[in-house]
Amino acid sequence: MLAIHNGQYQYLLGSVSANMFPLSHIPLFSLLSMTVILSAKISMVNSHGCESFDNVRSEVIETNDRQSSEKLDGCIERKKLHDKTIVSAYFRNQKIPKLGKESVRYLVKLKTISFWGCNVETVEAGAFKGVPQLKNVQISFSNLKKIRMGVFNPIETLELLRIHDNRIDTIDDQAFANLTSLKKIYAGNNALSYWHSNWFRNSTNLQTMDFHNNKIRTLPRRAFATLPKLKRINLDWNEISAIESEAFRGLKKLQYLGLGNNRLTVIHESVFPSNIQISTLLINANYLNYLSGELLNKVSVLEVFLDYNPWKCPCLKEIYAWIHSTNGALRVYDGCGSNHVPVCANRKSLLQCSENVDEELSRRYLGVFANLTKPLASGCVRTD
Template sequence: MLNVNRCAVLFSLVTMFIENRCHKCVSFNNITLIVHQRYGDPFNITSFSGCIERVSFGDASLTEIYIRQQNVTSIGEDSIRHMVRLKTLVFWGCPVRNISAGAIRNVPRLQNLQISYGNLERIKEDIFNEVPTVQLLRLHDNAISVIENNAFSNLRKLKKIFMANNKLKQWKNSWFTNTTNLEIIDFQKNQLEIIPRKAFNGMSHLKQLFLDYNEIKAIEEEAFKGIRELDYLGLRYNRLIDLDAKIFPNNLTVRSLLIDANYLNYLPNELLEKLSVKDLTLDGNPWKCPCLDRIHYWLFSSNATLRTSTYCTGSDIPLCSYPESYSQTCLENIDEQITRTYIDGLKQLKRPLRKFCARLD
C-alpha cells in the first residue's frame, strides 16, 4: 500500500512539473502596449507585465498589438501565445537582441510581424516555425549579420520580406526553402557582395527585388533563373563591373531596372537581345561612349524610357568616355583606365557630387 501511495505522489509531482513547464513563459515587464480590438476602439495598456496571451486581456479580443520604444531586449519562449484573433504584432524601436524558438506560439491568424529598429544580430533557423501564416515580415533596421539556413523556410503564405539596413554580407537561397510565394524582397543597404547561382530559384511570383546600396561585385550565372517578370529590379549603387547575359533567363521582362552608380563600361549585346525593360536608370557609370550609344538605340527601338537618377541632376556630370584607342564600336571588355579617368573627373567637379550618384571609392 505504501508503494502505491509513493507512486501516486510521484505521479502527481511529475504531472505538476509538466503542467508548470507547459504554462511557464518568458514574460515582459512593465511595458506599454497599443492594442486594437476586434470590436471597439484601440486603447493603451500601460505597465503591462506578463505574457501576451488571451487570459491577460479579459474579454477583449485583440487583432493588433504594437510595442513601440519599450525596454524589450529579448522575446523569449512562449512570450506571445494563444492569441487566436491576433493578425498584427509589431516591435518597433525596442532594443531586441534575441528571439527564442517558440517565442510566438498558437497565433493561428498572424499575418503581419515586425521586429525593426532594434539590435537583432542573428536570425536562427527555428524562430518562425510556429508562424506559418505570416504574409508580411519586417526585420529591417537591425544589426543582422547572420541568417541561418532555412530561417524563412516553409512560410508558404509569406509574400513580402523587408530586411533593409542590416549587416548581411552573404546571400543564401537556402534561407527560403519551400517559401515560393514571395512577391517583394527588400535587402537594400546591407553589405551583400555576391548574388549566387539560382539565388531566387522557385520564386516565380517575385515582382519586386531591391538589392540597391550594397557591395555587390558579382552576380553569378543563372542568378535570376526562375523569375518570369519583375516590376522592379534594383541594383543601384553597387560595385558591378559587368552584367553577363547568362545571369538572366531568356525573355525576362523588367519594368524598372536600376543599374546606376556602379562601375559598368558596357552592357553585352547578348544581354540587350534577351532582356526587355520599360524604363532604365544608368547614370554614374563609367560608360564607353559607343556602348552608351548602343544602349540608347536599344531603348529607342524597344520604346523604353531612360530616366535620370534623382542623385545625378546637373549638366556638369560626365556621361561617358572614349577609350585611349579610339573606336566607334562598342568593345565588350572592362576598361580600368576609363573607370579611373571617369571617377577622377567626378572628384574634380566644382559642385560636390551627391553621395548616391556614383561610387567614388
C-alpha cells in the same frame, strides 16, 4: 517520498482509494510534500517562456476596434490582457531585449504584431505560438543580429515580415522556409554579407523582397529559382561585385530589379533567362563600362536607371538604341541630375563598343567627381 509527475495527481488519489488506504493515514508531511511538488510543477509550466516583458506598454486593438494601452509583464496572452480579444498589438520604443519562447501565445484573433525601436537583440525559436491568424510581423529599428530557424516558420499564415533596420548579419538555413502565405519581406538596412537561396525553400508565393543597404557581395547561381512569383527585388546599396551564371533563372517578368549602388564591373548575359521583362531596372552608380549585345538581346525594360557608371561612349550609344527599341525610358534619380559631369568616357582610338573592362578609363571617369565645384548629392555616384 513519492515523486508526482505533472498530470498524475488524480491517478495517485485513485490508486490510494482503491487500496483502501484512507488519506487520514497519510502523514501530514507527505501530503504537504506532494502539494509543494505539484505546485512547483504547475508554476514551472505556467511561467515557461513567459519572461520577455518587464513593465512594458503596448497599444492594442480589439475585434470591436476599441483601442487601449496595456502594461505587460512576462508575455502577451489573453489572460494578461484582461481577457480581451485583440487583432493588433504595437510595442514602440520599449525595452525588450529578448523575445523568448512563447512570448506571444494563444491569441487566436491576432493578425498584426509590431516591435518598433524596442532594442530587441534575440528572438528564440518558438517565440510565437497559438496565433493561427497572424499575418503581419514587424521587428524593426532594433539590435537583432541573427534570424534563427523556427522563429517564423511556425506562423503558417504570415504574409508580411518586416525585419529592416537591425544589425542582422546571420540568417539560418531555411529560416523563412515553408511559409506558403508569405508575400513580402523587408530586410533592408542590415549587415548581411551573403545570400542563400535556401532561406526561402518552399515559400513559393513570395512576391516582394527588399534587402537594400546590406553588405551582400555575390548573388549565387539560381538565387531566386524557387520563387516563381517574385516580382520585386531590391538589392540596391550593397557590395555586389559578382552575379553568378543563372542567378535569375526561373524569373520571367519583374516589376522592379534594383542593383544600383553596388560594385558591378560586368553583368554577363548568362545571369538572365531569355526574354525576361523588367519594368524598372536600376544599375546606376556601379563601375560598368558596357552591357554586352547578348545581354541586351535577352532583356526588355520599360525604364532604366543608368547614370554615373563609367560607360564607354560607343557602348552607351548602343544601350540608348536598345532602350529605344524596347520602347523604354531613361531615368535619373531625383537630385542626381547635373549638366557639369560627363555621361561617358572614351579613348580617342575607340570608335566601336569594346566589350571588356577598362579599369584605367573607369578611374579617369570617376576622378572627375572628386573635383566638382558643386558636388552631387550623396549616393548619386560611387567612387570608393
